[in-house]
Amino acid sequence: MSSKARIATVSLAGCFGCHMSILDIDQRILQLADLVEFDRSPINDYKDFQGRCAVGIVEGGCCNEENVHVLERFRRQCDVLVSLGDCAINGGIPAMRNNIPLRECLEDAYLKSPGVYNPAGTVPNDPELPLLLNRLYPCHEVVRIDHFIPGCPPPADAIWDALVGLLTGKPVAPVYNRLKYD
Amino acid sequence: MPTSETIRKHTILPLTRVEGHGKVTIHRNGDGEVEQARLHIVEFRGFERFILGRPYWEVPVIVQRLCGICPVSHHLAAAKAMDRIVGGERLTPTAEKIRRLMHHGQMFQSHALHFFHLASPDFLFGTDGTAASAFSAPVEQRNVLAVAARHPDLAVQGVMMRRYGQEIIRATAGKKIHGTGAIPGGVNKNLSLSERDALLRDAGRMLAWARGALAIARDFTMDHLVELTPFGSFDSNHLSLVRGADGALDLYDGVLRAVDKDGNRLVDDVDYQRYLEVVGEEVRPWSYMKFPFLKKLGPEQGWYRVGPLARLNTCSFIDTPEAEAARRTFLSLTKGRPNNVTMCYHWARMIELLHSIESIRVLLEDPDLQGEDLVVTGPRREETVGVIEAPRGTLFHHYRVNRNDEVTLCNLIVSTTHNNEPMNRAVTRVAKDHLRGGDGIPEGLLNHIEVAIRAYDPCLSCATHAVGGMPLIVELHDADGVVVDRRVRGGG
Numbered sequence: 001m002s003s004k005a006r007i008a009t010v011s012l013a014g015c016f017g018c019h020m021s022i023l024d025i026d027q028r029i030l031q032l033a034d035l036v037e038f039d040r041s042p043i044n045d046y047k048d049f050q051g052r053c054a055v056g057i058v059e060g061g062c063c064n065e066e067n068v069h070v071l072e073r074f075r076r077q078c079d080v081l082v083s084l085g086d087c088a089i090n091g092g093i094p095a096m097r098n099n100i101p102l103r104e105c106l107e108d109a110y111l112k113s114p115g116v117y118n119p120a121g122t123v124p125n126d127p128e129l130p131l132l133l134n135r136l137y138p139c140h141e142v143v144r145i146d147h148f149i150p151g152c153p154p155p156a157d158a159i160w161d162a163l164v165g166l167l168t169g170k171p172v173a174p175v176y177n178r179l180k181y182d
Numbered sequence: 183m184p185t186s187e188t189i190r191k192h193t194i195l196p197l198t199r200v201e202g203h204g205k206v207t208i209h210r211n212g213d214g215e216v217e218q219a220r221l222h223i224v225e226f227r228g229f230e231r232f233i234l235g236r237p238y239w240e241v242p243v244i245v246q247r248l249c250g251i252c253p254v255s256h257h258l259a260a261a262k263a264m265d266r267i268v269g270g271e272r273l274t275p276t277a278e279k280i281r282r283l284m285h286h287g288q289m290f291q292s293h294a295l296h297f298f299h300l301a302s303p304d305f306l307f308g309t310d311g312t313a314a315s316a317f318s319a320p321v322e323q324r325n326v327l328a329v330a331a332r333h334p335d336l337a338v339q340g341v342m343m344r345r346y347g348q349e350i351i352r353a354t355a356g357k358k359i360h361g362t363g364a365i366p367g368g369v370n371k372n373l374s375l376s377e378r379d380a381l382l383r384d385a386g387r388m389l390a391w392a393r394g395a396l397a398i399a400r401d402f403t404m405d406h407l408v409e410l411t412p413f414g415s416f417d418s419n420h421l422s423l424v425r426g427a428d429g430a431l432d433l434y435d436g437v438l439r440a441v442d443k444d445g446n447r448l449v450d451d452v453d454y455q456r457y458l459e460v461v462g463e464e465v466r467p468w469s470y471m472k473f474p475f476l477k478k479l480g481p482e483q484g485w486y487r488v489g490p491l492a493r494l495n496t497c498s499f500i501d502t503p504e505a506e507a508a509r510r511t512f513l514s515l516t517k518g519r520p521n522n523v524t525m526c527y528h529w530a531r532m533i534e535l536l537h538s539i540e541s542i543r544v545l546l547e548d549p550d551l552q553g554e555d556l557v558v559t560g561p562r563r564e565e566t567v568g569v570i571e572a573p574r575g576t577l578f579h580h581y582r583v584n585r586n587d588e589v590t591l592c593n594l595i596v597s598t599t600h601n602n603e604p605m606n607r608a609v610t611r612v613a614k615d616h617l618r619g620g621d622g623i624p625e626g627l628l629n630h631i632e633v634a635i636r637a638y639d640p641c642l643s644c645a646t647h648a649v650g651g652m653p654l655i656v657e658l659h660d661a662d663g664v665v666v667d668r669r670v671r672g673g674g
């Protein structure tokens with residue numbers, strides 16, 4: 001294993017937009033490859049951690065038990081944990097489900113939705129499907145989070161500056177005109 | 183029911199280089215033979231329910247948060263639906279062309295991302311030149327950074343092509359991811375001359391690289407045709423939009439057309455406002471993703487594929503010259519009949535990549551993009567369907583909006599959902615053909631299964647929009663191990 005800092009990333013209950021914004025650093029991704037080694041991440045084929053990581057980047061909040069387990073594992077394996085984007089920070093758009101009873105949701109989607117064919121009247125319930133949480137939890141309500149990068153998604157430049165700051169140990173001054181709310 | 187002694191189950195979790203949240207289980211019997219493999223969509227988010235009660239104009243901005251990989255598709259499908267709510271579906275030329283440009287930008291970036299960042303490690307790292315060995319390349323090599331180390335030129339092209347598509351999206355939607363450009367009845371900005379000139383400057387280079395990417399996909403497929411033809415393959419029906427007037431490939435708008443494995447028309451150019459007469463969706467207990475089918479043929483026979491392969495099988499021609507020539511070469515392989523080879527998705531995808539950059543160049547030269555007439559409205563409607571061809575296939579958005587502007591019904595059938603049955607079949611086929619005997623499954627062979635899934639470029643993220651739920655007992659611990667919440671059954 002090389003001596004480069006290791007980075008792991010994961011998407012929990014997110015839309016992958018934050019991961020796409022990481023890729024929007026464009027050519028700098030090749031520079032990044034000189035600075036770090038990627039541990040488990042959706043962009044490679046590692047299914048689990050290969051070693052201890054300097055930085056863990058988390059997209060999305062927790063909507064099911066599996067998200068919680070993965071997040072706890074990230075906390076154990078990473079020196080520094082970063083909540084990337086509004087979903088990780090406050091649940092984001094998926095947290096709009098928090099005020100709606102699950103049963104109502106379930107009947108709407110699998111029994112009542114137009115065009116649905118469900119002669120047995122069942123809803124998905126296989127043991128392979130992880131249990132849903134009653135609501136969306138932001139990551140910092142589940143484990144300790146060290147840094148937060150806001151935005152939906154955060155702009156690529158903000159991600160780049162934060163990463164370089166973390167890897168070189170230099171503090172990052174937020175650039176306020178980068179933040180957009182829509 | 184088989185008992186647990188006789189069934190051995192293998193799980194692949196998480197799926198990697200696939201965008202979204204899913205897992206695969208492989209079920210083997212006591213003799214070690216594969217009985218079945220399943221792709222489970224394990225996450226749920228609930229868009230169709232929580233959008234209810236929101237004002238209609240928020241919808242194009244909210245629903246794209248289903249998917250950060252092709253947000254433009256959701257943004258535009260919802261906007262097209264809301265055009266009809268405000269009676270503005272006959273867009274001004276400026277608005278329609280800005281949206282088409284945005285959509286081609288999206289196609290270009292998404293297809294480039296899929297091909298270079300996600301799938302290319304499977305093509306480029308063959309150890310003895312066979313497709314099977316490529317799929318079994320060591321795990322450290324199967325990522326885009328390894329591609330960058332071995333083929334730096336290609337990696338840079340992939341990165342820059344994706345970036346070009348993203349720049350088009352930023353110029354037309356205001357933001358690279360989750361923009362706001364399309365509004366009910368039109369768009370909120372045109373394209374300035376300086377934006378146009380910047381995009382035109384790079385267009386020639388992008389066209390050249392798109393030709394190169396197409397050549398890689400075509401040559402890889404042709405060179406390994408013998409192994410690729412059976413890989414995760416089966417005959418199927420195919421569905422897409424085609425242009426109403428002449429059946430041309432049209433990614434932004436059109437009518438619904440479906441063909442069977444031999445090319446016979448099953449759905450003959452139907453107005454998509456009537457989509458509920460055409461498709462139904464079956465619920466199965468082991469996945470949050472439903473299983474759509476053509477109502478005419480029923481759930482057993484009526485399943486179909488969507489996406490690049492399906493589009494090339496349904497359309498009558500492509501209206502840009504280089505992509506049309508490439509389509510003819512593609513179809514000559516199957517003597518003009520539909521191509522049912524799963525691994526040919528990649529080749530079809532690169533033909534579309536070329537079509538998009540050709541279309542982008544034509545659009546950028548059009549002075550309508552600088553027009554100032556951006557929005558139209560007319561008599562209000564209450565119910566509406568918006569359909570678009572997203573990078574991964576046909577995307578349906580169906581809404582009802584009441585007089586207080588609140589959404590009262592939302593039904594979404596996303597591209598990846600249409601491919602649910604096909605992906606499950608592809609996985610089962612690969613598992614049956616490649617996994618035999620023994621207790622474990624070699625890591626390289628597991629990648630075979632993901633290769634088959636990746637051919638569909640599934641956006642599992644999109645597919646988790648549906649609301650579902652299971653009986654649940656949840657304890658949530660905070661960072662110090664203290665229980666912060668506990669709920670029992672049914673939630674809410």
Ligand code: SF4
Pocket residue numbers: 013014015016017018059060084085086087088092093151152153154247250
């Ligand atoms: S913060 Fe926005 S971009 Fe990021 S995962 Fe959530 S919805 Fe997607």
